[in-house]
Amino acid sequence: MEQGRAWDDVHPYPSAGIRPDLRVPEQARGEHTHGEPAAPRTVRRHSVRGQVLDALRAALAGGELTPGEVYSAPALGARFGVSATPVREAMQRLAVEGAVEVVPNRGFRVSERGPRDLAELAEVRALVEVPVILRLARTVPAGGWCALRPLADATVAAAAAGDRAGYADSDRAFHRAVLGLSGNQQLVRVADDLHRRAQWPLVSGPSGRRADLLADASEHTALLDALIARDLTAVRSLVREHFDGVDV
Template identity: 45%
Template sequence: MGHLTQRNLNTTRERLRDQVAHHLRAALISGELRPGQVYSAPGLAEDFGISATPVREAMLDLAREGLVEPVRNKGFRVTEVNERDLDQYTEIRTLIEVPMIGRITRSASRQDLEALRPVAEEIVRAARDHDLIGYLDADRQFHLSLLALAGNDRLVETVGDLRKRSRLYGLTALDERDQLLPSAEEHLELLNLMLAGDAEAAEHCMTRHLGHVRSLWAHSTQDHIPAQPSRPLRPATR
């Protein structure tokens, strides 16, 4: 039944909590856990074949990220992201990340920038291999590691939070239409411009990349109908 099928989960409590959170994020990305729907920790725990406690703890982690919200005596509702939210997230990211890319281009060492090439290449590989979780993990690592070169931890935290809240619903549909690869390849283009020391071109590339990502969100929210898992996840009883 998709991302919540039987898992080989580590029994260490802290590790188990992290693993459950990872699989729940995967289910959110694929649309297996649906926006606006309420799910109970005991119900999800039954799907995992574990106790409800680590599932509840994992859901609380996701709630702190803005991915779900607690519903008293029922469970957790998957938060919905509307067009206004996406526009605002993109605007904030543009205000922060575009000028920072220019600054980092002028200040970062070639060695530090080159160290990000394997991550940029991993983004492209994941897109080609239709590895959606790998794609998002590598994409997040690339952008946050790049921003970290500016030396402002709070800035990295802020962008990281925005990225979590603006995750792609229906990423599977975009992948099936081969719309992820062009966005993936822009990471290598950006890195090459920064290595060439062209701050202005790097800023333009970053602006285009964020606009590209925003258009993917638009297609995702407007066109995607979540795929039905082989055995539907059971929402909480209302």
């Protein structure tokens, strides 16, 4: 996204039944900017902090928060129609996760990451997920895998639309469902946290180009087909490719 450009509406929040306008106005950044933002919609007071946290995470995944930029909580709060407090609390949570850094008296700077960070996360994710997927490939019946087809299709739909934030959500949902077949919820939580971190923007710019999203989504579909067919050789090859060529 070009610097200074407001972000498009991001994914809806089914649990809250609303879809707030989550564009980041240039006034939200901790620096002098120009231009008037559109009139914001308000965020309902129910679970405000959670909604703001979801919105900020979607913006990170969608590449709408620029690495190195400073964003102020009061200005973002005004944009969301809430006080600065839930925004600040959400940003503090993201700071603990490493997505942003606190800048005293200014706000929060989006962390700057490079390809090495992404490669390290891919390696850790592979160590966590791959053995489980290979084990499940031998034990889960075809019907269990068929039930995940709508989730794989959702990644394809988001990729075809070029919706990076929507793809990030559907991508994680698919992986959670696969790992959930293990019955180990601690594993699912750890893997999902690693996956979310892998979706943060790189300093070189958003990595989720439409062609890349489509290629990634097609791997979900191919993997599901192989799992249903109990083709363990294909499963091993596809998993290796999905995690950037890591040895399995």
